[in-house]
Structures are given as C-alpha cells and as structure tokens.
Amino acid sequence: MDINQDAVVVGGGFYGAAIAIYLAKQRGFKRIVLVEREPALFTRASYNNQARVHNGYHYPRSFTTAYRSRVNLPKFVRDWPDAVRQDFTKLYAIARRNSKVTPKQFERFCREIGAKIQPAEPSLRALFEPGLIEEVFVVEEYAFDSTKLASWAVRELEDCGVKIHLQKTVTAISNGPNQTLQVALKSENGSEELITCRYVFNCTYSGLNQFKGDFPGTQTGLKQEVTEMALMKVPSALEGLGVTVMDGPFFSMMPFPARGLHTLSHVRYTPHMHWNDEQGIDPYQKLDQYDRATRVDRMVRDVGRYLPAIRDAKYIESLFEIKTVLVKNEGDDGRPILFEKHPVLPKCYSILGGKVDNIYDVLEKLDAEEFDLI
Numbered sequence: 120m121d122i123n124q125d126a127v128v129v130g131g132g133f134y135g136a137a138i139a140i141y142l143a144k145q146r147g148f149k150r151i152v153l154v155e156r157e158p159a160l161f162t163r164a165s166y167n168n169q170a171r172v173h174n175g176y177h178y179p180r181s182f183t184t185a186y187r188s189r190v191n192l193p194k195f196v197r198d199w200p201d202a203v204r205q206d207f208t209k210l211y212a213i214a215r216r217n218s219k220v221t222p223k224q225f226e227r228f229c230r231e232i233g234a235k236i237q238p239a240e241p242s243l244r245a246l247f248e249p250g251l252i253e254e255v256f257v258v259e260e261y262a263f264d265s266t267k268l269a270s271w272a273v274r275e276l277e278d279c280g281v282k283i284h285l286q287k288t289v290t291a292i293s294n295g296p297n298q299t300l301q302v303a304l305k306s307e308n309g310s311e312e313l314i315t316c317r318y319v320f321n322c323t324y325s326g327l328n329q330f331k332g333d334f335p336g337t338q339t340g341l342k343q344e345v346t347e348m349a350l351m352k353v354p355s356a357l358e359g360l361g362v363t364v365m366d367g368p369f370f371s372m373m374p375f376p377a378r379g380l381h382t383l384s385h386v387r388y389t390p391h392m393h394w395n396d397e398q399g400i401d402p403y404q405k406l407d408q409y410d411r412a413t414r415v416d417r418m419v420r421d422v423g424r425y426l427p428a429i430r431d432a433k434y435i436e437s438l439f440e441i442k443t444v445l446v447k448n449e450g451d452d453g454r455p456i457l458f459e460k461h462p463v464l465p466k467c468y469s470i471l472g473g474k475v476d477n478i479y480d481v482l483e484k485l486d487a488e489e490f491d492l493i
C-alpha cells in the first residue's frame with residue numbers, strides 16, 4: 120500500500136501527465152502517483168481527437184477562445200516541436216448557404232485576432248464546388264502527433280520519478296485525518312487499495328464526476344457526446360491538405376499524424392448521441408455499450424458535395440470517443456478550461472482542458488496556487 124504521497128494525479132492523458140510533470144519539476148512535489156484506468160497512457164481523448172493545434176480560426180463565435188488559442192499556439196510549438204506537424208496547407212472555406220459567418224466577417228475576425236489569412240490560389244479553389252463554396256482561404260494551423268506527445272510524457276514522468284499505476288480506477292476521493300485526502304483505487308481483478316495524500320488532481324476529462332466518497336461533483340455543468348471521426352486514406356489531390364468548411368453544419372478533414380492518415384469529422388454526423396453529465400452515469404461504460412455503427416457513408420456523401428475529391432478516399436476505420444464540453448459553451452462553441460477547487464474537499468482540484476493548447480491556461484492557474492508540502 121502507498122501512503123503519504125504528495126499528490127495523486129487521476130487520469131493519464133495529456134493533462135494528467137503534463138500536470139504531474141509540472142508539479143514535480145516546478146513545484147517541488149516529490150512523491151507523485153499517477154493513476155490511469157487503461158493499460159497505457161494517452162489512449163482516450165488525448166489520442167482520439169482531431170489533432171488540431173488551434174490557432175483561433177475555428178472560433179469566430181468565441182473571441183476569448185480564439186484569442187487564447189493565438190497566444191498558446193506558439194508556446195505549444197516551442198515546447199513540443201517534434202510533435203507538431205506544420206508541413207501541410209490548411210484551408211478554411213466558407214459555404215454559400217447556411218454559414219454562420221460570411222467571407223468578409225471571417226477575414227475581419229482573423230485580422231482582429233491577428234491570425235494570418237490569404238485567398239487561396241486557383242488550383243486550391245478548384246478542389247471545391249463553386250456553387251456551394253463562396254470563398255477559400257489559406258491559413259496557418261498545425262496538427263499534433265499524439266503518439267509523440269505520449270512518448271514525451273512517458274520519458275518525462277520516468278525522469279521525474281512519478282509512479283504510474285495502470286489499469287487501476289479511482290473510485291472514491293475522501294477527506295482523511297490531519298488534512299489528508301484518501302483515494303480509493305480498484306484494480307481490474309477487483310482488488311482495492313487506499314492511497315493517502317496531500318493533494319489530488321482530477322484530470323479525468325469524461326470521468327470528471329464519477330467518484331464516490333466526499334467528492335461533490337463539479338459545479339460547472341458538463342455535456343457528454345459520443346463522437347465518431349473517420350480515419351481516411353485520402354487521394355493524392357488532398358494529401359498535403361487540411362480542410363475546414365465554416366461555420367455551421369459543415370465538416371473538417373485534418374491530417375492525423377499518429378497514423379499517417381486524415382480524420383474526417385462532420386458537424387451533423389460526428390456526434391452520435393449526447394447527455395448531460397451526472398454522477399453514476401459512467402461515460403466510458405456508455406461508450407462500451409454503444410453499437411458504434413459508422414456514419415462514414417453519410418459523412419462522405421455530404422462532404423463530397425463540397426469537396427468532390429473526398430469520394431476517392433479510402434475508409435480505414437473510425438475513432439469513437441466521448442467528447443466532454445461545458446454546457447455553458449454549447450451556443451458559442453468556446454473551449455475555456457474548467458478549473459475547480461471543492462470547498463468540502465480542500466486540496467482536490469478538478470481540471471478539464473477542452474483542447475490541448477489550453478494547458479498553458481491551466482498552468483497559469485496552478486502557478487497562482489500555494490502548495491503546502493511540509
């Protein structure tokens with residue numbers, strides 16, 4: 120049994136790993152345990168995502184998120200240069216009908232957030248159906264390789280002496296004696312153990328509210344979505360490209376460096392079902408029980424109307440994952456962080472990043488915290 124840890128970090132995705140490394144390297148935490156329910160780190164949302172390093176373009180309805188992305192992207196490129204792919208052309212296209220933004224508004228918005236934008240040359244415009252697409256822009260947006268981020272995390276965690284428990288699920292977080300916290304773990308074989316620690320960092324993304332004990336749940340409402348992204352081998356005409364059609368019921372096609380393929384997502388077909396998060400409704404269980412019937416045919420049919428070359432893409436498989444967003448941002452699509460302390464469970468933090476570059480907003484919040492490690 121582990122006792123008297125400085126911190127237990129729950130969740131071995133990008134956020135749990137980056138926060139454990141930060142605590143060890145920059146805040147003097149010596150004994151850190153990282154608990155992950157899966158057999159390896161970075162297998163959930165930190166792998167099953169669209170791999171976009173946001174640079175603001177995606178958020179014309181949320182200035183704050185767009186602006187923060189602009190601030191954070193250069194830092195992300197600086198800190199993980201090997202994991203960031205810049206060697207593709209990124210196009211944002213504006214649909215003629217049903218778009219929530221016009222080309223002029225989009226250009227103005229990009230100027231306001233200081234993001235580079237220029238009209239695409241004719242050979243790139245020719246990829247799109249002119250009756251449906253009004254304007255095509257070349258922008259500066261990158262993709263990350265989640266397997267490279269995972270390798271970084273494994274290396275650094277080992278270097279910092281963080282003890283990793285895989286295939287163990289944290290079931291409860293409670294107050295212990297002398298201002299400690301007690302974390303209950305359950306292994307795959309059903310055996311249970313208790314870790315006593317000073318601090319808990321709950322970085323479980325979709326699992327943020329699924330604890331018993333004294334854990335009160337987050338105050339911020341969460342929405343859970345079962346999502347599907349199709350992994351495609353695109354034809355040569357689309358190979359060096361990323362494409363996003365804005366802004367409304369449209370789609371994105373992005374390089375997925377971890378597999379050397381592209382992901383295809385569609386605003387109408389990627390979300391399969393959703394519910395408001397509740398303690399006791401385990402999102403991972405819900406996804407396990409879901410039949411995962413692919414909607415790739417519908418995605419390709421609709422995307423092909425705008426970008427005909429996609430019809431020649433080969434479908435490989437789909438990535439299904441739970442996407443967790445804040446209920447309050449449903450309308451504007453913003454992606455602020457969730458950073459909560461729980462008055463009934465002092466020294467327990469619940470953290471949800473929303474997108475990978477938000478790590479800097481989280482670290483800024485942690486920088487402002489005083490930790491008592493005596």
Ligand SMILES: Cc1cc2nc3c(=O)[nH]c(=O)nc-3n(C[C@H](O)[C@H](O)[C@H](O)COP(=O)(O)OP(=O)(O)OC[C@H]3O[C@@H](n4cnc5c(N)ncnc54)[C@H](O)[C@@H]3O)c2cc1C
Nearest residue numbers: 130132133134156164165168169171289324326473474475
């Ligand atoms: C479909 C989709 C597309 C996305 N596209 C992008 C994008 O293009 N760009 C971008 O920046 N972001 C994107 N995101 C968001 C991004 O994936 C997340 O912000 C990020 O991965 C969250 O990292 P995390 O470490 O918080 O979550 P995760 O990687 O999910 O890590 C949480 C970990 O906690 C573990 N866990 C949960 N409960 C417990 C428990 N009780 N005990 C032990 N372990 C537990 C889980 O197994 C998991 O490994 C997307 C997300 C989805 C789903």
